[in-house]
Amino acid sequence: MSERAERAWRPTILDVAARAGVSKSLVSRALRDAPTVSPARRAAVRQAAEELGYRPNAVARSLVQRRSHTVGVMVSDLHNLFFAEVLDGVEAVAAGHGYRVLIVTGNRDRAAEEQALETLLELRTDAVILASSRLSLRSVAAARQSVPVTLVARAARVAGVDTVTNDDGRGARLAVEHLASLGHRRIALVDGGSGPGSAARRRGYRAAMGALGLADEIGVAAGDFTDEGGYRGARSLLTGSSRPTAICAGNDLAATGVLTALAEAGLRVPADVSLVGYDNTALAALRHVSLTTIHQPRTEMGEAAMRAALRRLDGGAGRARRLVLQPSLVQRATTASPAAS
Amino acid sequence: MSERAERAWRPTILDVAARAGVSKSLVSRALRDAPTVSPARRAAVRQAAEELGYRPNAVARSLVQRRSHTVGVMVSDLHNLFFAEVLDGVEAVAAGHGYRVLIVTGNRDRAAEEQALETLLELRTDAVILASSRLSLRSVAAARQSVPVTLVARAARVAGVDTVTNDDGRGARLAVEHLASLGHRRIALVDGGSGPGSAARRRGYRAAMGALGLADEIGVAAGDFTDEGGYRGARSLLTGSSRPTAICAGNDLAATGVLTALAEAGLRVPADVSLVGYDNTALAALRHVSLTTIHQPRTEMGEAAMRAALRRLDGGAGRARRLVLQPSLVQRATTASPAAS
DNA sequence: CGCGTTCCTGGGAACGTTCCCATCGGCGGC
DNA sequence: GCCGCCGATGGGAACGTTCCCAGGAACGCG
Structure with a gap:
């Protein structure tokens, strides 16, 4: 390796100017394709810059251009x-x-x-x-x-x-309406806790259930936006007396936790319980997961x-x-x- | 909203100097906790900077310090x-x-x-x-x-x-050795195609199989580093005459594709077929997946x-x-x- | 009380650009 | 053929810092 590669020497606009035999101003203009530069000079500057491996210093540029x-x-x-x-x-x-x-x-x-x-x-x-x-x-x-x-x-x-x-409120409503249209009535929510958007999703869930005349079926289990949180939330739902036939999860990750809990309880998805996630992450699209979910653009x-x-x-x-x-x-x-x- | 918030005016070190009644040099030193600044001045500078909402300009600093x-x-x-x-x-x-x-x-x-x-x-x-x-x-x-x-x-x-x-070669070997130690002999690989590291993993797989006296059992199916690629690779392995009892996937994502193919074929994991991924991504750790895998640090x-x-x-x-x-x-x-x- | 030393402090140059302006030819029009 | 204009070029200032150095104040000591 040459010494050049070891110590970082970096050519400046002045080096280019000297090599091309012009002023720094001209180099600046030529390299930025400004109009008033003769073709001959422009080519000379280009070549000098190329030969030196010149790269404009964005720091200096930012400073002067503000x-x-x-x-x-x-x-x-x-x-x-x-x-x-x-x-x-x-x-x-x-x-x-x-x-x-x-x-x-x-x-x-x-x-x-x-x-x-x-x-x-x-x-x-x-x-x-x-x-x-x-x-x-x-x-x-x-x-x-x-x-x-x-x-x-x-x-x-x-x-x-x-x-x-x-x-988020509308997303939660979409999930509830989808499940209701399939014939579900006992639709529960595994909540996202304090995660961003989860309060709005909770409100949307409640409002949608109410609008569909399912206010009595509202069931919210504590959870969060993790695999583990979804698992916990689903467990608590499944131990209740009347288990839901459908679950909305706080997000896709939590939904995988719900899947785990359902599998452990010997329940099949979607035959026994339907599940909707939120976010439409790549995770939801994996065929092994193949989760119905709410897409965020x-x-x-x-x-x-x-x-x-x-x-x-x-x-x-x-x-x-x-x-x-x-x-x-x-x-x-x-x-x-x-x-x- | 004040006019201030609309137009971006940004105080400079000179503004701070003027307000504190000192020179720019002193401001520079005070704000950088340089040694030779009297406590009184330092406090005055700090306060002036605070009042103005001064924030040093990293661009100018980079330029001069290089x-x-x-x-x-x-x-x-x-x-x-x-x-x-x-x-x-x-x-x-x-x-x-x-x-x-x-x-x-x-x-x-x-x-x-x-x-x-x-x-x-x-x-x-x-x-x-x-x-x-x-x-x-x-x-x-x-x-x-x-x-x-x-x-x-x-x-x-x-x-x-x-x-x-x-x-990567060693990682593949670890996977093969693990499966062999469990008693598997027909250990197949769903290949990662041209993805980074996959050639080395393939070589490692072959070498490990050979070292374990399982050269005759080597079976490599074409795949890639996606869900879909793993699915395709596993499908081709399962249609063969002697299906493997264990599969190494190119990476974790491909392993989920393998899981899908196995499920479709009515095979249980790990009862019928064992599976090892590669990377130890968060995906592998999801309990719904719970994939044995090779951890990359x-x-x-x-x-x-x-x-x-x-x-x-x-x-x-x-x-x-x-x-x-x-x-x-x-x-x-x-x-x-x-x-x- | 004077002198040297140690702290503080301020001024100016430099970093590498861009931009403004002045200068210098050459060319066209009257 | 002279004047004015336009295109091309170069010089200098400015951007906001840091760093080097010079100078001044204060203090201790003899």
């Missing part, structure tokens, strides 16, 4: 595939508008999230998208003082902060978040916009009419 | 949970050494990956970690010219580029990658180091002795 052409996305948990798809949407829109996407993560930890947000702000990304963060509203509001902020999958109200969420949520950021970046001011996207039901193998008993 | 205290990680696919855990390791070590981690992604697309790497290089991150990238070796080598580069989960040999991988791989980067950052030169970590077997519910038939 913008980075970059949006920062803080994701609370990369272990949750939900965010990967949100990011797909963000990146698709960003790329189409000449923005680069930088991702930071807070690993399910409040302090780490605050730190990650701080990193983005110090880096002076042009906008910040916060995906389902646990950040204090104070921090969010503070961030909004210096940069456009969009919240995804969190409905908090902060002045000037746009939000993009999914209609995650990619669209990411797209919408990025578009909201772009609107602010283009000078769009005014009050916060709160976009609520609609979920839909995806039927797979875990729901059917109750056994004619 | 380092960013940041490492960039390019991840080829955030939909693959493997990377989330690698990132856990990277972040843990980075945080312990005062480095921030910036993530970019190439969404399984070569061109996008090249672009993402370019972003990192232009941003002048102090080091770059490439997680299982599809990047051309030319690009990797070019990047190495200006910054320390570490490859994770890809064993390519590039001058000066450290690599951290897992011993992903977090450790991330840690090792970051440590390798730190070593280069501290001036460590010399030839590339290639670290190979050892996998281990995690026994769950999908393996047992073959039915005494």
